[in-house]
Amino acid sequence: MRLNKIILSFVSALVILFSTSVASFAKVVGDKIILGAAISLTGKYSSNGVHTQNGYNMAVDRINSMGGVKVGGKTYKFDIIYYDDESNPKRAAQLAERLISQDGVEFMLGPYSSGLTKAIAPVTEKYGVPMVEANGASRSLFTKGYKYLFAVLAPANLYLDVAIETAVELNGGKPVKIAQAFEQDAFSQDVRLGILDAAERTGSKIIIDDKLPKELNDMAATLVKVKQMKPDVLVVSGHTKGALTAIRQIAEMKVDVPMLAMTHCDAAKLSKQHGKNSQYALCASQWHKSLTYKDDFFKDGMTYAADFEKEFGYDPPYQSAESSAALLVFKDAFERANSFDQKKVRDALAATNMQTFYGNIKFAPGGQNVDKPMVLFQVMCDASGSCENKVVAPLKWASAKLIHPIPKWSDR
Amino acid sequence: MDFLVFQYPMITVQACLDGILLGVLFALIAYGMALQWGVMNIINIAQGDLVILGGYIAYFMYLYGIHPAWGVIVAPVIMYFVGIAIYKLVINKVVDRDLFISILATFGISILFMQLMNFAFGADVVLANSGYGTTMLFDNNVVLPNSKIFSAFISILFAVCLVIYMKKSKLGRAIRATAQNARAAKILGVDTEKVYAATFGINAALCGVAGALISITFTIHPYMGLPYTIRSFMIVIVAGLGNLPGVAMSGMGLGVFEEFADYILGTEFRIGSVFLLLVLILVYRRFKLSRKREYLK
Numbered sequence: 162m163r164l165n166k167i168i169l170s171f172v173s174a175l176v177i178l179f180s181t182s183v184a185s186f187a188k189v190v191g192d193k194i195i196l197g198a199a200i201s202l203t204g205k206y207s208s209n210g211v212h213t214q215n216g217y218n219m220a221v222d223r224i225n226s227m228g229g230v231k232v233g234g235k236t237y238k239f240d241i242i243y244y245d246d247e248s249n250p251k252r253a254a255q256l257a258e259r260l261i262s263q264d265g266v267e268f269m270l271g272p273y274s275s276g277l278t279k280a281i282a283p284v285t286e287k288y289g290v291p292m293v294e295a296n297g298a299s300r301s302l303f304t305k306g307y308k309y310l311f312a313v314l315a316p317a318n319l320y321l322d323v324a325i326e327t328a329v330e331l332n333g334g335k336p337v338k339i340a341q342a343f344e345q346d347a348f349s350q351d352v353r354l355g356i357l358d359a360a361e362r363t364g365s366k367i368i369i370d371d372k373l374p375k376e377l378n379d380m381a382a383t384l385v386k387v388k389q390m391k392p393d394v395l396v397v398s399g400h401t402k403g404a405l406t407a408i409r410q411i412a413e414m415k416v417d418v419p420m421l422a423m424t425h426c427d428a429a430k431l432s433k434q435h436g437k438n439s440q441y442a443l444c445a446s447q448w449h450k451s452l453t454y455k456d457d458f459f460k461d462g463m464t465y466a467a468d469f470e471k472e473f474g475y476d477p478p479y480q481s482a483e484s485s486a487a488l489l490v491f492k493d494a495f496e497r498a499n500s501f502d503q504k505k506v507r508d509a510l511a512a513t514n515m516q517t518f519y520g521n522i523k524f525a526p527g528g529q530n531v532d533k534p535m536v537l538f539q540v541m542c543d544a545s546g547s548c549e550n551k552v553v554a555p556l557k558w559a560s561a562k563l564i565h566p567i568p569k570w571s572d573r
Numbered sequence: 574m575d576f577l578v579f580q581y582p583m584i585t586v587q588a589c590l591d592g593i594l595l596g597v598l599f600a601l602i603a604y605g606m607a608l609q610w611g612v613m614n615i616i617n618i619a620q621g622d623l624v625i626l627g628g629y630i631a632y633f634m635y636l637y638g639i640h641p642a643w644g645v646i647v648a649p650v651i652m653y654f655v656g657i658a659i660y661k662l663v664i665n666k667v668v669d670r671d672l673f674i675s676i677l678a679t680f681g682i683s684i685l686f687m688q689l690m691n692f693a694f695g696a697d698v699v700l701a702n703s704g705y706g707t708t709m710l711f712d713n714n715v716v717l718p719n720s721k722i723f724s725a726f727i728s729i730l731f732a733v734c735l736v737i738y739m740k741k742s743k744l745g746r747a748i749r750a751t752a753q754n755a756r757a758a759k760i761l762g763v764d765t766e767k768v769y770a771a772t773f774g775i776n777a778a779l780c781g782v783a784g785a786l787i788s789i790t791f792t793i794h795p796y797m798g799l800p801y802t803i804r805s806f807m808i809v810i811v812a813g814l815g816n817l818p819g820v821a822m823s824g825m826g827l828g829v830f831e832e833f834a835d836y837i838l839g840t841e842f843r844i845g846s847v848f849l850l851l852v853l854i855l856v857y858r859r860f861k862l863s864r865k866r867e868y869l870k
Binding site: 203204205206207208248342345371372373374376378379380381382383385386388389390400401402405406409410413414415434435436 | 581583584587588591595688691692695696697698699700702707709713714716718720787791792793794795796797799800832835836839840841843844845
């Protein structure tokens with residue numbers, strides 16, 4: 162019994178010691194501003210989770226090496242505590258709780274995907290921890306009245322409505338027939354809502370409205386319908402697997418449709434996996450390296466892409482670019498707030514109005530970025546079969562002219 | 574929308590053909606499951622994950638510039654040994670136990686495989702391009718990707734070879750004897766331990782073939798195994814154990830059913846309808862069994 166008591170007191174002493182040492186690890190230590198992030202390093206989102214982490218790390222290194230953050234006349238450096246949320250929303254919420262209440266983090270960066278951001282947002286909101294997130298685009302994140310959530314990206318319902326408007330414009334302002342297939346997850350359904358809005362605005366008719374299952378790897382049925390009913394536009398959103406499956410089966414089944422608009426082409430490395438078959442696909446993107454936005458840290462998109470490639474060995478997808486932008490926003494807000502008080506930082510974030518290499522950033526009351534339009538690029542291949550993504554809309558940044566309608570398979 | 578099938582009659586033809594080609598592939602996976610279920614009385618929840626692993630073998634061949642169609646030869650060979658290894662490590666410890674224990678054990682293997690594949694190959698959705706073209710029928714109204722035709726053909730080929738092997742070879746006879754009565758087979762000198770290992774290996778090899786075909790026709794992803802397990806489970810339930818033509822028929826039936834469910838109920842109910850059908854069939858079987866029992870009374 163006595164031995165037990167000794168062990169017990171020893172263990173509790175250790176726990177107390179450990180917890181105090183962890184608590185002192187909090188928010189701003191010495192010259193470090195410590196941010197917390199739960200990121201999907203394993204599980205089904207791990208590839209995009211890593212893109213997110215690389216984006217964060219790249220910006221931290223860059224800001225720190227270029228003078229850091231100046232608050233109250235003192236210079237601070239960024240540091241991030243990462244935890245692996247295993248692509249699991251419950252785990253993400255637990256980790257957010259742990260970052261805030263155990264590690265004492267007072268400022269958070271977002272996880273990857275709308276679903277995980279949705280799981281974390283109530284926690285950060287409860288503790289009044291400002292969170293700048295770069296990878297949760299679902300509209301439902303911005304309608305809940307969250308005060309401490311800021312997203313540098315455009316909401317999901319704006320992903321593809323440009324495509325519908327462009328199609329109508331090219332049709333001489335007359336309404337078009339739309340076929341759509343969306344996965345049943347928060348993000349894709351938001352993209353769908355955007356299309357419904359656009360269809361209503363332009364008087365267009367939706368003739369096929371399929372919902373794809375989560376385990377989707379065959380959409381032959383949808384494509385057969387498309388083949389028979391001949392819509393003017395086919396819209397597909399089902400993450401990477403949706404994009405890959407659609408391109409494979411459209412090519413195999415020789416489905417002719419004048420316009421094909423999709424999401425997640427970047428992440429799917431469409432042209433790499435499918436080569437010429439992916440040609441003419443229109444893809445919604447938050448960012449493209451050829452955009453001409455500028456800032457002091459990364460200069461512009463092209464420089465960012467080159468630096469990123471040098472460090473990580475691959476071309477940055479937009480998920481990395483927007484993650485880097487989140488850090489720039491935090492730096493700017495800290496300096497304007499000139500304080501580490503969470504309320505003051507939150508107010509400074511809400512008043513953000515800046516340009517980064519990733520785009521303009523200005524938050525609506527709901528927390529979404531309203532100053533950065535989506536871009537559409539089209540996969541274009543040359544005769545030798547090497548393909549490139551070229552921005553075709555909005556016209557302001559277009560580096561190539563949209564090819565419309567898509568040539569028939571029999572003429573290719 | 575619901576009456577598309579009637580508005581466009583060609584859709585019916587397309588759905589039937591798509592369904593049959595798909596169903597043959599399902600039947601191959603189900604055949605492996607029926608085999609080891611019959612012989613060892615084990616329901617292998619990891620069946621779908623073995624399929625996906627086979628798919629990754631073909632994918633990596635494709636990545637290194639070998640045509641993925643060769644995967645249908647390489648994948649089963651590798652998967653045979655993977656199967657034997659799983660048997661030696663886990664299955665042989667649960668083979669005589671309760672069905673529930675074996676389900677738990679294979680469920681564990683399934684989770685382990687998913688995570689390992691995710692860890693080793695990443696979470697990206699991948700596919701292997703065969704470069705096979707397309708066959709157009711009925712004035713281009715019905716299209717059949719040649720990759721689907723190829724996969725159906727290979728599935729049938731493997732199934733036929735296996736049937737012959739089971740009938741003619743010594744090991745095949747031993748497997749069938751063990752399935753009928755393991756104790757009697759043991760008494761008569763069959764090394765049942767070896768038979769079990771071989772059966773599990775053959776099952777894994779069949780999964781390997783199916784996986785290679787799936788990577789050529791569809792896409793693969795570490796977490797995509799479960800629907801294949803469910804489908805093969807369902808096919809075996811419908812056909813009954815040891816009923817080979819039954820497995821083939823119910824496989825194709827399921828394929829066609831899925832396609833029509835897609836057109837009539839909508840794509841979102843495609844996999845849901847398979848689950849629903851499974852429940853209905855189980856209820857029906859139970860109902861039939863209880864009738865039989867009453868009759869016996």
